[in-house]
Amino acid sequence: MNMIEAAAVHVRFGDRVVLESVDLAVAEGEFHGVMGPNGAGKTTFFNVLTGRVKPNRGRVLLAGEDVTGLSPHRIAAKGIARSFQIMTLFDEFSARDNVMMGLPEFRARGHDIARAAAGDGRFAAKSSEALAAVGLADKGDIRAKDLSYGDRRALEIAVALAQAPRVLCLDEPTSGLGSDGVQRLAALIARLKRRLTIVAIEHDMEFLFSLADRISVIHWGQVVARGTPHELQQNEWVRRSNLGKFA
Amino acid sequence: MIVETKSSPDAARLVTPTMLVLWLVLATVPLWITRIGLYPYLGIEILIWSLYALAFNLVLGTAGLPSFGHGAYFGIGAYAFGLCQLEIVANLWICLIAAAAVAGLAGVLVALFISHRRGIYYAFMTIAFGQIFWTLAIKSHRITGGEDGLLKIKRLPADFGLVSFDLTDNVAFYYFVLAVFAVGTAALWRLVNSPYGRVVAAIRQSEVRASHLGYNVWLYKVAVFALSAAVSGFAGGLFAMAQLAAFPDVMSLHQSGYVVMMTLVGGGLVSFWGPVIGVFLFLTARDVIGALTNAWMLYFGLLFIAIVLFRPEGIAGAISAAVQQHSLGALRQRSTSAMRLLFGSGR
Numbered sequence: 275m276n277m278i279e280a281a282a283v284h285v286r287f288g289d290r291v292v293l294e295s296v297d298l299a300v301a302e303g304e305f306h307g308v309m310g311p312n313g314a315g316k317t318t319f320f321n322v323l324t325g326r327v328k329p330n331r332g333r334v335l336l337a338g339e340d341v342t343g344l345s346p347h348r349i350a351a352k353g354i355a356r357s358f359q360i361m362t363l364f365d366e367f368s369a370r371d372n373v374m375m376g377l378p379e380f381r382a383r384g385h386d387i388a389r390a391a392a393g394d395g396r397f398a399a400k401s402s403e404a405l406a407a408v409g410l411a412d413k414g415d416i417r418a419k420d421l422s423y424g425d426r427r428a429l430e431i432a433v434a435l436a437q438a439p440r441v442l443c444l445d446e447p448t449s450g451l452g453s454d455g456v457q458r459l460a461a462l463i464a465r466l467k468r469r470l471t472i473v474a475i476e477h478d479m480e481f482l483f484s485l486a487d488r489i490s491v492i493h494w495g496q497v498v499a500r501g502t503p504h505e506l507q508q509n510e511w512v513r514r515s516n517l518g519k520f521a
Numbered sequence: 522m523i524v525e526t527k528s529s530p531d532a533a534r535l536v537t538p539t540m541l542v543l544w545l546v547l548a549t550v551p552l553w554i555t556r557i558g559l560y561p562y563l564g565i566e567i568l569i570w571s572l573y574a575l576a577f578n579l580v581l582g583t584a585g586l587p588s589f590g591h592g593a594y595f596g597i598g599a600y601a602f603g604l605c606q607l608e609i610v611a612n613l614w615i616c617l618i619a620a621a622a623v624a625g626l627a628g629v630l631v632a633l634f635i636s637h638r639r640g641i642y643y644a645f646m647t648i649a650f651g652q653i654f655w656t657l658a659i660k661s662h663r664i665t666g667g668e669d670g671l672l673k674i675k676r677l678p679a680d681f682g683l684v685s686f687d688l689t690d691n692v693a694f695y696y697f698v699l700a701v702f703a704v705g706t707a708a709l710w711r712l713v714n715s716p717y718g719r720v721v722a723a724i725r726q727s728e729v730r731a732s733h734l735g736y737n738v739w740l741y742k743v744a745v746f747a748l749s750a751a752v753s754g755f756a757g758g759l760f761a762m763a764q765l766a767a768f769p770d771v772m773s774l775h776q777s778g779y780v781v782m783m784t785l786v787g788g789g790l791v792s793f794w795g796p797v798i799g800v801f802l803f804l805t806a807r808d809v810i811g812a813l814t815n816a817w818m819l820y821f822g823l824l825f826i827a828i829v830l831f832r833p834e835g836i837a838g839a840i841s842a843a844v845q846q847h848s849l850g851a852l853r854q855r856s857t858s859a860m861r862l863l864f865g866s867g868r
């Protein structure tokens with residue numbers, strides 16, 4: 275079964291059509307890459323998947339369940355996690371507390387006013403686990419805003435992992451990372467592959483082509499090409515438009 | 522709180538060392554306050570306004586929501602306490618609960634209308650609603666006594682079944698208010714350090730992120746406003762007892778501004794205790810400088826301006842900066858977040 279599916283998603287802002295009609299079907303455990311030039315509507319498409327933007331037409335299905343137009347917190351609770359192109363961590367919180375906010379068991383206790391958040395060992399253990407997964411094991415007590423750029427990117431992924439999501443949407447996860455950072459991220463994703471369904475918007479061709487099972491190219495609000503990395507490299511349209519260059 | 526408690530075990534405590542010291546110091550106040558030329562009633566006012574400012578700071582400091590009409594809930598609590606006592610039943614506990622409940626209800630009502638907003642739009646709507654409540658209080662002459670106020674409110678005895686304490690004397694009432702203040706500070710401290718408080722603080726930092734982590738941001742904003750209004754109303758009920766009356770002036774825009782000033786001057790954006798520091802300074806300045814000149818507000822206003830310009834995190838911020846020897850950069854970053862709170866990121 276498809277873990278996440280979008281059918282004929284159409285989005286307009288005023289009279290500006292940003293997504294004409296986008297289809298996507300990602301199987302469970304698949305790593306699906308999304309590429310396309312700036313302004314193509316990739317982030318907007320993620321915003322539709324995660325409930326930030328309600329599509330004017332079209333549907334979004336999560337494991338067969340229609341989640342179109344649900345609010346972000348509902349969709350998140352159903353198991354879609356996302357990272358952001360422009361990072362929005364809880365800057366004043368420690369790395370560990372950022373991760374803690376992502377834990378479903380913490381969220382379930384979010385209305386609890388009578389207990390201390392800090393006293394709960396379960397939260398701390400789970401948070402440490404997610405931090406360790408992204409190589410931040412010893413940086414849990416550092417405030418998010420005092421972390422290096424690369425560590426902040428890693429923390430974003432740790433938060434997403436803490437959510438134990440069914441689908442992970444990554445919006446340009448390598449952006450701003452040095453080649454070291456990209457390699458570490460690639461290694462992390464390689465470890466997560468198969469265990470998670472991942473949709474990743476990415477400009478880094480090498481990164482995407484080496485990791486993705488399939489790739490969709492979005493341009494002018496539509497999917498103009500789709501296939502395995504190998505197929506895409508053969509694709510006449512992709513070669514002619516030389517997407518690799520201006521992406 | 523913007524100041525993180527991550528490395529401090531206090532966050533997990535119900536009663537912190539700071540609290541204990543503060544309570545103990547406050548308990549000695551009636552023993553010496555007349556000797557320095559002041560009087561126990563000032564202590565009562567400081568405690569009540571501190572509770573009010575701490576409640577207000579749930580919204581301003583913890584949630585980062587600029588509410589500039591909070592006097593409404595303080596005032597509604599005062600009227601509810603008075604009306605409960607005069608019209609329904611003269612029982613201290615019931616009337617205090619009524620004060621909190623009615624103010625909380627008004628808070629829910631307002632929050633339902635404003636909680637999808639942020640920044641300056643949020644601020645404007647809190648002012649508008651505050652003005653509505655204030656006008657209602659003045660115009661409903663038959664219920665509230667209008668500008669003359671609701672008079673003849675009594676300090677009901679604190680009845681504990683076996684023992685009952687008469688609170689008409691200011692020193693006795695001071696100790697009663699101190700007991701309430703102690704419970705209130707412990708409860709609010711626990712609240713801001715609970716999972717709920719952490720979520721609200723997270724929402725202050727990024728509503729978008731919080732929502733994508735599965736938190737119903739709107740609901741949390743409604744709840745924190747209502748909670749804050751309820752505790753403000755509770756403090757208002759105590760204030761009606763203190764004054765033996767309820768007046769509309771605490772609901773006015775400029776008195777709503779006082780609690781904002783107190784909180785910011787004290788450093789509510791960076792510290793749990795900031796509002797208490799601010800209230801203490803404000804009310805003592807009123808009495809001490811006010812005894813010398815009618816223009817005491819001028820001086821407090823100047824202090825306010827100086828703090829906004831040079832120490833936007835308030836006095837608590839300056840203290841913690843001195844203690845922790847924070848870098849200038851960190852300070853500046855925090856002050857910009859204070860500014861952004863007031864003027865930015867509205868939608």
Ligand SMILES: Nc1ncnc2c1ncn2[C@@H]1O[C@H](COP(=O)(O)OP(=O)(O)O)[C@@H](O)[C@H]1O
Binds near residue numbers: 318
């Ligand atoms: N909320 C919005 N209101 C109006 N226009 C928007 C909004 N969000 C995105 N857009 C526009 O939609 C287009 C696609 O943006 P985006 O999805 O961010 O592109 P990409 O991520 O592919 O670079 C851009 O022209 C952008 O200006």
Ligand SMILES: [Mg+2]
Binds near residue numbers: 316317318359
């Ligand atoms: Mg984008």
